[in-house]
Amino acid sequence: MKIEEHETIPLLATGTKRTKRGTFNLKLTSMIDMFTILLVFLLKSYSAEGQIMTVTKDLKLPESTSQMQPKVTSVIAITQEWILVDGRPIEKLENIMNDELLVINPLKDELTKLRTISEGIGSISDQGGFTGNITIQGDRDLTFELVKRIMLTCGSVGYNNMLLAVNQIE
Amino acid sequence: MNLKQSMGSRLKGHAEETELNLTAVMNIFLILIPFMLLTAVFVRIAVMELSLPSLDKPGQTATAEKPKSTVLNILKISETGFELNSPDLNLKKLDKTDNDFNWQGLTTQLNQIKEKYPDSEDILISPEDAILYHIIIQVMDRCRESGFPNISISG
Numbered sequence: 001m002k003i004e005e006h007e008t009i010p011l012l013a014t015g016t017k018r019t020k021r022g023t024f025n026l027k028l029t030s031m032i033d034m035f036t037i038l039l040v041f042l043l044k045s046y047s048a049e050g051q052i053m054t055v056t057k058d059l060k061l062p063e064s065t066s067q068m069q070p071k072v073t074s075v076i077a078i079t080q081e082w083i084l085v086d087g088r089p090i091e092k093l094e095n096i097m098n099d100e101l102l103v104i105n106p107l108k109d110e111l112t113k114l115r116t117i118s119e120g121i122g123s124i125s126d127q128g129g130f131t132g133n134i135t136i137q138g139d140r141d142l143t144f145e146l147v148k149r150i151m152l153t154c155g156s157v158g159y160n161n162m163l164l165a166v167n168q169i170e
Numbered sequence: 171m172n173l174k175q176s177m178g179s180r181l182k183g184h185a186e187e188t189e190l191n192l193t194a195v196m197n198i199f200l201i202l203i204p205f206m207l208l209t210a211v212f213v214r215i216a217v218m219e220l221s222l223p224s225l226d227k228p229g230q231t232a233t234a235e236k237p238k239s240t241v242l243n244i245l246k247i248s249e250t251g252f253e254l255n256s257p258d259l260n261l262k263k264l265d266k267t268d269n270d271f272n273w274q275g276l277t278t279q280l281n282q283i284k285e286k287y288p289d290s291e292d293i294l295i296s297p298e299d300a301i302l303y304h305i306i307i308q309v310m311d312r313c314r315e316s317g318f319p320n321i322s323i324s325g
Binding site for chain 1: 195202207209210212215221297298303307314315323
């Protein structure tokens, strides 16, 4: 036992000696460089407003240089297959394309419902109410024929201020 | 000179280089970067406003719009190209080149109109049924950039 104790003491001594002499330091320069670049990039894409609107995955918005901020409204999303109002599927595009009528009736019914709801809210409180604003998220490869019919339907219900959602590019 | 000498003597004195103490900077970065990553927005969504003439209050819109709109500029988009019409201006039809629209030509023609009628801000876009939505958005962009912010679309 005694012999062992004697052997451990010199070992400990060398250990403390090592840490004292060369406080081993990391080379952080390149890491700092990386962080600085990352920080600048993140500051550039920083936004304090948060996102009002989200877009479904199968919807590719067209690009535009518009700077106007989205408003809080009901959203009509038109994907390649469906028309959705606030995320609720309304009608398949196939069924509409063969329709003779320009106004899309299922959409019109839904929008009329929305209008009565928002008018009802407007009558009992100062905030909210019917403003006639509606956001249209259209897929970039839709034809004008369909967009036109949707705009006509919105207009016929009284939603006259249409906000076309776009992907902002610098 | 003084500095160099002192530096030299210091280097000679200590065998190792002096290092900056970066711990504080690292701490700031480590806190800032996750925070920034959380608030970063990679896909920015904007909107373009498009108003139909209101049916509810016809009196208001009529009085508001009449003094402004003096010139009627019409831009037709068809499968073959653009066709811009403005009173008293003979503008050539812009055909597609290499399966792409003549964007350059459109901008020059819009600037021509702007030169002739600096006050006019309205333009009526009339696309054909088969024109794709992103083309229309692009055309609206060009119009806005050339100084025609009041865009209306006719079917």
